[in-house]
Amino acid sequence: MALLSKRPVHRTGALAAALLLSTSLLAGCSDDSGKPELIWYINPDSGGQAELAKRCSTPDYTVTTQVLPQDASQQRVQLIRRLAAGDTDIDLMSLDPPFTAEFASAGYLAELPEDLASKLTEQSFDGATKAATWDGKLAVAPFWSNTQVLWFRKSFVEKAGIDMSKPVTWDQIIKAASSNGGRVAVQANKYEGYVVWINALVEGAGGHLVDEPEKGAEATVALDTEAGHAAEQVINELAGSKAAPSDLSVSNEGTAGTTFGGDEGAFLVNWTYIYNNYPDKKLKADIGWTRYPQTVAGQESHPPYGGIGIGVNDASENKDFAFQAVECITKPDNQGWYAVSSGNMPASAGGYDFGELKKAYPADLLQLFQQSVDAAAPRTVSPYWSDISSAIQSTWHPPASVDEDTPKDSQDFVEDILQGKGLL
Numbered sequence: 001m002a003l004l005s006k007r008p009v010h011r012t013g014a015l016a017a018a019l020l021l022s023t024s025l026l027a028g029c030s031d032d033s034g035k036p037e038l039i040w041y042i043n044p045d046s047g048g049q050a051e052l053a054k055r056c057s058t059p060d061y062t063v064t065t066q067v068l069p070q071d072a073s074q075q076r077v078q079l080i081r082r083l084a085a086g087d088t089d090i091d092l093m094s095l096d097p098p099f100t101a102e103f104a105s106a107g108y109l110a111e112l113p114e115d116l117a118s119k120l121t122e123q124s125f126d127g128a129t130k131a132a133t134w135d136g137k138l139a140v141a142p143f144w145s146n147t148q149v150l151w152f153r154k155s156f157v158e159k160a161g162i163d164m165s166k167p168v169t170w171d172q173i174i175k176a177a178s179s180n181g182g183r184v185a186v187q188a189n190k191y192e193g194y195v196v197w198i199n200a201l202v203e204g205a206g207g208h209l210v211d212e213p214e215k216g217a218e219a220t221v222a223l224d225t226e227a228g229h230a231a232e233q234v235i236n237e238l239a240g241s242k243a244a245p246s247d248l249s250v251s252n253e254g255t256a257g258t259t260f261g262g263d264e265g266a267f268l269v270n271w272t273y274i275y276n277n278y279p280d281k282k283l284k285a286d287i288g289w290t291r292y293p294q295t296v297a298g299q300e301s302h303p304p305y306g307g308i309g310i311g312v313n314d315a316s317e318n319k320d321f322a323f324q325a326v327e328c329i330t331k332p333d334n335q336g337w338y339a340v341s342s343g344n345m346p347a348s349a350g351g352y353d354f355g356e357l358k359k360a361y362p363a364d365l366l367q368l369f370q371q372s373v374d375a376a377a378p379r380t381v382s383p384y385w386s387d388i389s390s391a392i393q394s395t396w397h398p399p400a401s402v403d404e405d406t407p408k409d410s411q412d413f414v415e416d417i418l419q420g421k422g423l424l
Helices: 014-021 049-053 072-083 099-103 114-123 124-132 154-160 170-179 193-204 213-218 224-241 253-261 272-276 280-284 319-329 332-342 354-362 365-376 385-396 406-417
Strands: 037-043 062-067 091-094 141-153 182-184 265-271 287-290 303-310
Touching: 037 049, 037 319, 037 365, 049 062, 062 287, 072 099, 091 099, 091 124, 091 182, 091 319, 091 406, 099 213, 099 303, 099 385, 114 141, 114 224, 114 319, 124 141, 124 182, 124 303, 141 272, 141 319, 141 365, 154 170, 154 265, 170 224, 170 265, 182 253, 193 224, 224 406, 253 265, 253 272, 280 287, 287 365, 303 319, 332 354, 354 365, 385 406
Parallel strands: 037 062, 037 091, 182 265
Antiparallel strands: 091 303, 141 265, 141 287, 141 303
């Protein structure tokens, strides 16, 4: 559920202040040497961001990290609570793309210096820049850009007789898996990952979840459309087929990866880091990859876009140092190093030139990642995204309930939520 049901949050409010006071605040903003301590709130990873914090500390300041919850929605809630009360103990924050517009429109993000914004725009992929932009300005610094590809088991597609050198559709892989004892693994729990899938299906059919998002609450919800129904048909087909995993309605990135690595593994849509999640050499050698499936045959797919942008807290007392740290963290070589460490790919072409990254992944896979990022479709950039996402989750879950009425029912509900006529 969104923290507020209709309007983007603002920096005032007794509730936010009370929540802040109930949170254990960090003690002080300088280390033992008296240098300013920049505190970077990060999404969980295997330690790469903490290492970058050390690398980007200087004689003038120290960068340290605090880890946010695993769930993206909970990350948002924790940050919102503190920022809404003007908390100065946050200097930097790792932000999921869907929340950039909300934080920027509420005034929580310090405006990036013009020279830094220009440098970041020049080095970043277009998709990464679009996802980091609100109201015509770069609001956060693109750090890493994730995308999904279609992973497949080579032994399965050989048995099924499906040619993976050509674009494939969702219908093709569902039928191939159903007829040959395989499973198509996706993310369909009632969470943000499910909306990522729905968005990619709609975009792949030539539509958008929301048109004219810059109109805020008056934006046009576009689910009851030809593209929305194309998405509904794919979900309906998979949920009702033998290819559906038994845990479909609670599946996430991790469980989908486990299904794919099992005896019935056939196809999987998942993020770039999944490549390193299979230590068994025989299994890893059986994994192939190709472009995200087409929603409609003959129409180019638009894979999901994910990633992280680094924002600077407008209430930070060390903004100048924070901007210096952002520039260091997002250097292409640091993006490349982080990709090797975490499996989360760079937001820049320069990051892909990092030597160790080229050694860690096959060349054609790195090329596919970059092509997929270029073709990816971010979720709606809107300060109301949390409400939109929650409303879609409520009306499209569980997958087995999705039918021809779902797009209209969902559109009506999202509109009611945006206009304050309904509750999540």
